[in-house]
Amino acid sequence: MKRMNNKRGTLVLFTGSSGVGKGTVMGELYKLSDKIKLSVSNTTRPPRKGEIDGVHYNFVTTEQFKKLIEEDGYLEYAGYCGKYYGTPKRQVEELLDAGYDVFLEIEVKGGLQIMEKYPEVLSIFLLPPSMEELETRLRGRGTESEDVIQERLRQASEEIKYKNHYKYRVINDDAQRAAAEVFDILNNYKDSKEN
Numbered sequence: 001m002k003r004m005n006n007k008r009g010t011l012v013l014f015t016g017s018s019g020v021g022k023g024t025v026m027g028e029l030y031k032l033s034d035k036i037k038l039s040v041s042n043t044t045r046p047p048r049k050g051e052i053d054g055v056h057y058n059f060v061t062t063e064q065f066k067k068l069i070e071e072d073g074y075l076e077y078a079g080y081c082g083k084y085y086g087t088p089k090r091q092v093e094e095l096l097d098a099g100y101d102v103f104l105e106i107e108v109k110g111g112l113q114i115m116e117k118y119p120e121v122l123s124i125f126l127l128p129p130s131m132e133e134l135e136t137r138l139r140g141r142g143t144e145s146e147d148v149i150q151e152r153l154r155q156a157s158e159e160i161k162y163k164n165h166y167k168y169r170v171i172n173d174d175a176q177r178a179a180a181e182v183f184d185i186l187n188n189y190k191d192s193k194e195n
């Protein structure tokens with residue numbers, strides 16, 4: 001897996017509330033570069049329809065999740081709407097060593113942990129055009145109950161308060177445009193590190 005001649009990749013902290021369209025923007029980013037990878041998180045929440053274990057998440061039990069905490073196996077982890085989510089350390093390190101730019105698609109509490117550990121991290125907060133639009137998108141997904149939607153909207157208003165902790169804020173008014181903006185930010189960051 002290791003490609004020794006490559007430069008180490010860039011770690012990108014990519015945060016945005018549930019429903020803002022992080023997945024769609026990531027899909028557009030993959031079209032722009034084959035050097036971009038998303039870190040696959042562990043979670044204790046059940047899979048949504050269509051989600052594949054090992055691709056969208058590693059779906060684990062609470063016991064399995066806690067075991068990896070004890071082994072110091074997470075770069076960060078957090079509780080979100082009653083479930084655990086965490087970034088396995090080893091996978092991220094391997095991908096960075098192999099020269100990939102690794103995106104951590106994670107919520108704010110985990111994001112703040114990453115900023116503490118890596119103050120230099122390229123941090124990007126993806127914003128909805130408006131809270132009304134976010135609600136429409138969450139409902140449009142059709143995968144969550146009303147309770148869960150309300151909880152996620154509450155969580156979103158809390159999370160957005162932290163947007164200024166991130167180096168960049170990008171509005172997802174259109175996934176292709178937002179991905180192009182994120183890609184420019186990434187390339188400028190890499191150029192600035194090289195010079």
Ligand code: 5GP
Pocket residue numbers: 016017018041042045076077078080085086087105106107108109110111
């Ligand atoms: P969802 O249940 O909608 O897939 O994810 C809920 C929230 O958890 C999203 O904001 C998502 O970005 C975040 N998330 C996913 N993986 C991780 C992770 O490894 N760590 C943290 N802290 N948050 C995560």
